[in-house]
Each structure stands twice: as C-alpha cells, then as structure tokens.
Amino acid sequence: xxxxxxxxxxxxxxxxxxxxxxxxxxxxxxxxxxxxxxxxxxxxxxxxxxxxxxxxxxxxxxxxxxxxxxxxxxxxxxxxxxxxxxxxxxxxxxxxxxxxxxxxxxxxxxxxxxxxxxxxxxxxxxxxxxxxxxxxxxxxxxxxxxxxxxxxxxxxxxxxxxxxxxxxxxxxxxxxxxxxxxxxxxxxxxxxxxxxxxxxxxxxxxxxxxxxxxxxxxxxxxxxxxxxxxxxxxxxxxxxxxxxxxxxxxxxxxxxxxxxxxxxxxxxxxxxxxxxxxxxxxxxxxxxxxxxxxxxxxxxxxxxxxxxxxxxxxxxxxxxxxxxxxxxxxxxxxxxxxxxxxxxxxxxxxxxxxxxxxxxxxxxxxxxxxxxxxxxxxxxx
Amino acid sequence: xxxxxxxxxxxxxxxxxxxxxxxxxxxxxxxxxxxxxxxxxxxxxxxxxxxxxxxxxxxxxxxxxxxxxxxxxxxxxxxxxxxxxxxxxxxxxxxxxxxxxxxxxxxxxxxxxxxxxxxxxxxxxxxxxxxxxxxxxxxxxxxxxxxxxxxxxxxxxxxxxxxxxxxxxxxxxxxxxxxxxxxxxxxxxxxxxxxxxxxxxxxxxxxxxxxxxxxxxxxxxxxxxxxxxxxxxxxxxxxxxxxxxxxxxxxxxxxxxxxxxxxxxxxxxxxxxxxxxxxxxxxxxxxxxxxxxxxxxxxxxxxxxxxxxxxxxxxxxxxxxxxxx
Numbered sequence: 001x002x003x004x005x006x007x008x009x010x011x012x013x014x015x016x017x018x019x020x021x022x023x024x025x026x027x028x029x030x031x032x033x034x035x036x037x038x039x040x041x042x043x044x045x046x047x048x049x050x051x052x053x054x055x056x057x058x059x060x061x062x063x064x065x066x067x068x069x070x071x072x073x074x075x076x077x078x079x080x081x082x083x084x085x086x087x088x089x090x091x092x093x094x095x096x097x098x099x100x101x102x103x104x105x106x107x108x109x110x111x112x113x114x115x116x117x118x119x120x121x122x123x124x125x126x127x128x129x130x131x132x133x134x135x136x137x138x139x140x141x142x143x144x145x146x147x148x149x150x151x152x153x154x155x156x157x158x159x160x161x162x163x164x165x166x167x168x169x170x171x172x173x174x175x176x177x178x179x180x181x182x183x184x185x186x187x188x189x190x191x192x193x194x195x196x197x198x199x200x201x202x203x204x205x206x207x208x209x210x211x212x213x214x215x216x217x218x219x220x221x222x223x224x225x226x227x228x229x230x231x232x233x234x235x236x237x238x239x240x241x242x243x244x245x246x247x248x249x250x251x252x253x254x255x256x257x258x259x260x261x262x263x264x265x266x267x268x269x270x271x272x273x274x275x276x277x278x279x280x281x282x283x284x285x286x287x288x289x290x291x292x293x294x295x296x297x298x299x300x301x302x303x304x305x306x307x308x309x310x311x312x313x314x315x316x317x318x319x320x321x322x323x324x325x326x327x328x329x330x331x332x333x334x335x336x337x338x339x340x341x342x343x344x345x346x347x348x349x350x351x352x353x354x355x356x357x358x359x360x361x362x363x364x365x366x367x368x369x370x371x372x373x374x375x376x377x378x379x380x381x
Numbered sequence: 382x383x384x385x386x387x388x389x390x391x392x393x394x395x396x397x398x399x400x401x402x403x404x405x406x407x408x409x410x411x412x413x414x415x416x417x418x419x420x421x422x423x424x425x426x427x428x429x430x431x432x433x434x435x436x437x438x439x440x441x442x443x444x445x446x447x448x449x450x451x452x453x454x455x456x457x458x459x460x461x462x463x464x465x466x467x468x469x470x471x472x473x474x475x476x477x478x479x480x481x482x483x484x485x486x487x488x489x490x491x492x493x494x495x496x497x498x499x500x501x502x503x504x505x506x507x508x509x510x511x512x513x514x515x516x517x518x519x520x521x522x523x524x525x526x527x528x529x530x531x532x533x534x535x536x537x538x539x540x541x542x543x544x545x546x547x548x549x550x551x552x553x554x555x556x557x558x559x560x561x562x563x564x565x566x567x568x569x570x571x572x573x574x575x576x577x578x579x580x581x582x583x584x585x586x587x588x589x590x591x592x593x594x595x596x597x598x599x600x601x602x603x604x605x606x607x608x609x610x611x612x613x614x615x616x617x618x619x620x621x622x623x624x625x626x627x628x629x630x631x632x633x634x635x636x637x638x639x640x641x642x643x644x645x646x647x648x649x650x651x652x653x654x655x656x657x658x659x660x661x662x663x664x665x666x667x668x669x670x671x672x673x674x675x676x677x678x679x680x681x682x683x684x685x686x687x688x689x690x691x692x693x694x695x696x697x698x699x700x701x702x703x704x705x706x
Binding site: 146174 | 446454
C-alpha cells in the first residue's frame with residue numbers, strides 16, 4: 001500500500017503558521033533548506049567522482065523537518081542529529097567545508113578522518129561551542145546520551161534545552177525506551193523528535209510498530225506529545241518551538257512526531273526496490289518541502305522571485321567555494337591513527353612491525369589546529 | 382588508623398571524591414534511599430542529596446548513556462551496575478559509544494561504571510560473572526579489578542579522576558572478608574600499575590581480584606610443603622596491562638602461571654601468554670600455564686561451583702607441574 005503524501009502543496013501553509021517570525025527569519029529558513037539540498041547535490045557529484053570515499057546519505061524531502069525544528073533552538077541549546085539532519089547541523093553552525101571534508105576523509109576534517117559523513121559534533125560550554133553532538137551509527141543510543149546532557153543542565157541550573165532526533169526505526173530499540181523513560185522520570189528539559197519518514201532502511205513503519213502513530217508512545221511515558229506535518233517548515237518550527245518552550249519551562253520531556261518521507265534510499269547505493277511504484281514520484285510532485293515553502297513565500301509572504309533567485313545564487317557560490325577549500329585539503333598522516341584513544345596515554349605505540357614508521361606526531365594527543373571551531377575567531381580554525 | 386573492609390574502602394573513596402569535586406555524582410538502581418544491594422553507597426544520599434545520588438529505573442543502557450552525556454558536559458558520574466552481570470545490557474553503549482567518543486569526536490567521557498563481580502558466593506549464573514575480558518578487548522575503555530581494600534580505595538579515586546571511562550570491578554567475595562588500613566591523606570593508586578603481592582624467586586603467579594588471595598594461600602602452602610618460592614603479581618589494572626611488571630617477573634623466575642576466575646577461552650590469561658611469548662620467550666624455562674574457571678556458566682550448588690572455579694589446590698598442582706620442567 002503506497003504511503004500517501006500527508007498534505008498537498010496546493011493549499012500552502014495555514015495562515016497562522018510561523019506568525020512569530022519576521023520575514024528575514026522566514027527567508028533564513030529557506031536559505032538553510034536550500035543550502036542542505038544544494039550541498040547534498042554537490043556531495044552526489046563528488047560521490048560519483050569517487051571523492052567521497054564512504055557512503056552518502058541524503059535527506060531529500062526531509063529538509064523542512066530538520067531545519068524547522070533546529071531553528072526553534074537557542075544557540076546555547078544542544079542538539080543531537082541523525083544521518084538525515086544535515087539541515088539541523090547547518091542551522092546549528094556546522095559549515096559546508098566541514099561536511100565536505102568529512103565526506104572526503106580529509107586530514108583536517110572535524111574528526112581528522114576518523115569518522116564518516118556528518119558524524120561530528122561540537123558540544124560543551126554555552127557560547128564556546130555550537131551545540132551539536134556527534135552521532136554514532138547504532139540507532140537510539142543518542143537518546144540516553146542526551147538524557148545525560150540535559151541532566152547536567154538541570155543539575156547546574158543552566159537555562160538550556162536538549163533536542164534529540166530519532167527515526168521511526170530507532171523507536172524499536174531498547175536505548176530509545178530506556179533513555180526517554182529515564183529522562184521523563186527525571187523531568188529533564190529534553191525534546192525527542194521522531195522523524196517518521198516511512199522507512200528504516202527497507203523496513204516500512206508497518207513492520208516497525210503496531211502503534212497507529214508514534215506520538216501515541218508519549219502517553220505510555222507520561223509525557224506530552226505532538227504530531228505535525230514534517231514537510232511544512234513553518235508547522236515544524238511552531239510545533240518544536242512550543243515543545244522547546246515547555247521543556248525550558250520545566251515541564252519535562254516532549255515527544256514530537258514529524259510526518260515526512262524519505263525520497264532517496266537509506267544511502268546512495270540503495271535502489272529502493274522495496275518501495276511501491278509511484279510512491280516516490282507522488283511525494284516529489286505533491287509534497288516537496290522546498291516547493292511548498294517557495295509557494296508560501298511567493299504567495300503569502302509576497303517575496304519576489306528575484307529574492308529567492310538571489311539566495312539560490314548565493315548558496316551556489318558558497319558551495320562552490322567550500323568545495324574548492326575542501327578539495328585542496330590533504331589526507332591524514334597514517335600515524336595520526338595512533339593519537340588520542342585515551343587522554344592518558346595520549347598516543348599508542350605502533351606495533352613492532354610498524355616501528356620503522358615516522359614517529360614525529362607521537363606525544364601529542366590533539367595537535368594545535370585540530371579544533372573544529374574557535375569561538376574567539378568566530379569561525380573554523 | 383582502624384581497619385576497614387574492601388566495601389567500606391570503596392564507599393570512603395566515593396565519599397571523599399564527592400566531597401572534593403561537585404561534579405562527581407552517583408547513579409544506579411536502589412543506590413540512594415536503600416544504599417545499594419550491597420550497601421556500598423549507604424548513607425551517601427543522606428549526605429549529598431537526591432540530586433547527586435540518583436535512584437534510577439532498571440535501565441543499564443540509559444545509565445551508561447546518561448553518564449557519557451554528563452561526562453561530555455564536564456561531570457564525573459559514577460554508575461553502579463547492581464550486579465556486574467547486568468553490564469551486558471549496556472555492552473553496545475560502552476563499546477560503541479563510550480569507548481570511541483574521545484577518538485572519533487574528541488569528547489572527554491570521564492565516568493566510572495562499577496559493580497559487584499565474581500563468584501565463590503553461591504550466586505548462580507547471573508550474580509557471579511567476571512565479564513572483564515569482553516571489555517579489555519575494546520580500545521578506549523580502562524578496566525581495573527582490585528584485590529585489597531587499599532587498592533579498592535586508591536583505584537576508585539584514580540578512576541573517578543581519570544578523563545576516560547573506567548570499568549571498576551569489585552569482587553563481592555572480598556567485600557567484607559578483606560580489610561585494610563587506609564594510607565593517610567589523599568590515597569590514589571595509579572591505573573595501569575601492577576603490584577607485587579608476594580616476592581619469590583622460583584615461579585611467578587600472575588593474577589588479579591579474588592584469585593590473588595587464593596594464589597597467596599597456595600604460595601604459602603608451596604613454600605611450607607615443597608620449599609618452592611612463589612612470586613605473586615596482582616595486576617590490579619587489566620586495561621592497560623602493566624607489561625613491564627609482567628615481563629620483569631618472567632625474567633626473574635622464568636616460570637609463569639596465570640590464574641584467573643574468569644572462564645578460560647578468550648580470558649586475559651591467553652593475552653598475557655601471547656605477550657610473554659612475544660617479548661620474553663628466551664627467558665622461559667617452561668611453557669606458560671593457566672589455572673582458570675572451566676568454560677561453564679557458573680552453577681549454583683556449592684559442589685558444582687567449587688568444581689568449576691579455580692581453587693587453592695589447583696594452583697598448587699599447576700605450580701608443581703611448572704617446577705617439574
């Protein structure tokens with residue numbers, strides 16, 4: 001049974017949505033969504049040139065839910081993304097150069113070539129870090145970790161909120177259940193976003209849960225839940241803003257379900273043979289989050305096509321420039337692999353059959369210039 | 382100074398570290414109001430309050446994950462596994478998330494996961510395990526397993542102050558059987574350093590935790606009955622292993638027995654044997670031997686448990702076999 005688009009683009013957004021946002025901020029939402037898509041399209045090109053050395057994960061069709069939700073956070077808040085939350089990471093301050101270097105396994109990428117794709121982060125003190133946490137592949141694990149992050153906010157009396165994204169698949173894990181339950185019991189300022197995009201790899205939601213909708217799980221945990229149209233960026237923003245405000249006010253864990261659709265496969269290699277015929281095409285034609293938002297901007301907000309074209313042009317330039325920077329970067333020195341498993345010792349000794357290796361980087365855990373963000377400079381180091 | 386038990390030594394370390402550093406806090410099942418299944422944390426909630434001694438749901442994954450998240454933000458959480466057997470529930474969180482955090486994301490994850498471990502207590506298959514070998518195989522984790530009250534305290538303080546995750550195995554058989562007088566002042570035992578538990582010249586026993594005491598008993602018997610001088614090395618830390626201490630004793634006695642309570646296949650004895658083989662082959666006068674538990678889930682009945690676990694007489698037999706070479 002093909003999954004039907006939840007809402008037609010023809011109706012646009014309801015008039016009350018996003019009313020708290022001035023037009024400049026509404027255009028920012030468009031910027032982040034378009035940047036996400038353009039950057040991913042660039043990554044596809046680089047993947048085909050074999051410059052992306054690992055898998056490539058798209059968020060095509062999900063840009064609104066990632067961008068709209070993260071946009072409801074403050075700079076000091078901490079967000080834990082998933083593989084389809086490139087948009088959320090960009091909103092939180094990750095840069096196209098960082099993302100490109102990560103995918104291309106460059107030596108000065110945020111993880112120094114240790115991790116893939118958008119698995120990188122920058123968390124810590126408010127104001128000194130951008131506030132997004134590096135994810136790992138086992139799904140659901142980030143929920144308990146964010147339970148701990150927000151537990152720290154509560155213990156220290158910091159006015160900060162955490163937001164963690166999970167997919168429909170991750171809701172089936174023990175980590176999701178334990179993390180959300182513990183956070184609920186502790187009444188922590190945590191927003192848990194379930195992005196229901198229809199598929200976990202090839203598994204449809206009908207095989208993931210017997211629940212009618214994921215938001216119903218909130219009842220069992222004794223927390224508030226809300227569901228919204230994940231392809232309407234203003235609806236996502238409003239819904240998340242309400243949840244973030246409640247969490248900030250001390251009302252405890254908030255569960256959100258965004259209804260969206262994954263138009264690409266799990267990763268670029270996936271031919272989506274499991275998807276019913278016509279389903280992807282129907283979503284692309286009737287419920288593309290960018291198309292929908294452009295209509296809202298043009299028709300309701302009376303933004304000119306020229307303004308939108310200008311943003312698109314700016315993004316194209318930015319992505320071109322970032323690609324040049326990333327491509328010019330070198331690859332890691334092999335011996336860098338030995339650094340920083342532990343704080344103490346700071347470096348592991350190469351095995352005897354590698355003893356001829358140059359040991360010039362020994363003794364340093366994390367060389368100067370390995371930082372991904374320098375608040376003082378206001379940019380990447 | 383009065384003698385205190387191994388268990389009290391752990392509590393004293395937790396208490397001192399909580400007093401010293403506001404970032405130290407405890408989480409676990411039944412640890413607060415009840416004081417823990419073995420009463421290790423008894424009285425600490427009363428002293429430090431519910432915000433720093435947190436009674437949790439039965440959720441080992443969430444405990445370890447939350448500790449990691451809090452650790453990233455500068456806290457120093459200490460998580461109790463009610464029995465260390467239940468750490469298996471958090472295996473993914475420890476090995477995939479915690480162990481890799483510093484390496485893949487430069488995230489400090491100072492945290493301690495501690496819990497009552499080991500057998501000889503008629504605890505049956507789920508209250509007697511020694512799962513340490515599964516974790517020393519994972520780069521990024523540190524593992525300690527003290528055998529004395531002094532080390533229990535000093536290693537706990539070191540574990541809490543360490544900037545990475547330390548798994549702290551406590552032997553429940555030793556909890557109230559072993560006592561010690563704590564050294565004065567801020568007693569910290571460095572992680573990664575073994576200890577000579579008994580000096581000797583004919584043969585070395587390398588061991589840790591409860592079998593340190595079995596080995597010392599065997600060593601006394603061997604000296605008395607057969608005139609064999611046995612050196613006993615207490616590893617204390619299992620990750621990192623103190624290669625230098627191991628190699629030193631091998632070079633000294635040229636005969637090595639490794640004793641552990643953990644099951645045989647894939648146990649730490651295999652790793653130690655390989656390291657000795659690679660680095661000290663020329664010093665050996667006999668093959669390295671092992672006395673370990675059988676590869677059997679630990680049974681409940683005393684007749685069965687005693688048969689499966691290493692006993693003093695097994696160690697005596699093995700040392701005599703080594704000396705016959």
